[in-house]
Amino acid sequence: MPTTETMEKFMSFPKITAYTHVHSKVKIMLEFLSSHQIKKIHSASLKILEDVGVVVYEDSFLKFLAESGVNVDFDKKSVRFSPSLVMECIKKTPKRVMLYARDPKHDVELDDGKIYAHAVGGAAAVVDLDSGEVRPSTRKDVADLTRIIDALPNLHLCTMIVLPSDVPEQVHDVYCMAEQIQNTGKNVDATPLSDKGFPYMVELAQP
Numbered sequence: 001m002p003t004t005e006t007m008e009k010f011m012s013f014p015k016i017t018a019y020t021h022v023h024s025k026v027k028i029m030l031e032f033l034s035s036h037q038i039k040k041i042h043s044a045s046l047k048i049l050e051d052v053g054v055v056v057y058e059d060s061f062l063k064f065l066a067e068s069g070v071n072v073d074f075d076k077k078s079v080r081f082s083p084s085l086v087m088e089c090i091k092k093t094p095k096r097v098m099l100y101a102r103d104p105k106h107d108v109e110l111d112d113g114k115i116y117a118h119a120v121g122g123a124a125a126v127v128d129l130d131s132g133e134v135r136p137s138t139r140k141d142v143a144d145l146t147r148i149i150d151a152l153p154n155l156h157l158c159t160m161i162v163l164p165s166d167v168p169e170q171v172h173d174v175y176c177m178a179e180q181i182q183n184t185g186k187n188v189d190a191t192p193l194s195d196k197g198f199p200y201m202v203e204l205a206q207p
Contacts, residue, residue, distance in 0.1 A: 103185025
């Protein structure tokens with residue numbers, strides 16, 4: 001028989017609820033927090049945004065926010081949002097978002113109750129399959145791992161799983177994205193690591 005301690009640990013795990021979909025497909029819902037806990041977090045978040053706010057360093061965006069009726073302190077570069085404004089913005093957000101992939105069969109629909117998975121990203125080293133040794137990752141590793149992600153049906157998006165060390169550090173995010181685009185038809189999660197590489201990544205994303 002399991003001990004009381006074991007049962008308490010089990011009960012503390014995220015709750016998984018399974019139910020049958022209208023097309024007889026089983027849909028899995030992950031419930032990490034209760035509705036009461038979610039409301040408490042939401043209320044606390046509104047209070048922080050109103051009383052503390054956030055720091056915005058871009059002057060043009062500060063000006064835009066001020067012109068939109070947001071409480072802006074230009075000297076401190078701080079912005080505070082009223083709860084009513086936050087709730088108004090939330091109401092305007094779409095209930096369904098589609099992430100269109102280069103290959104339409106890999107489109108990802110962000111909708112209530114749908115769960116997707118992707119690999120972790122940003123590793124600086126890999127285990128060499130031939131020698132078994134840990135070594136810095138390369139562009140070839142990015143390409144090879146991207147093709148593996150592309151082939152796995154249980155991974156729905158392609159992340160920058162490793163960063164190539166055989167290119168200049170200032171632009172290894174650009175080279176990583178280039179290898180991703182060439183080796184997968186899935187949605188690419190490419191994160192700019194500096195403002196230097198960002199314009200090139202935008203150019204790479206153009207059709």
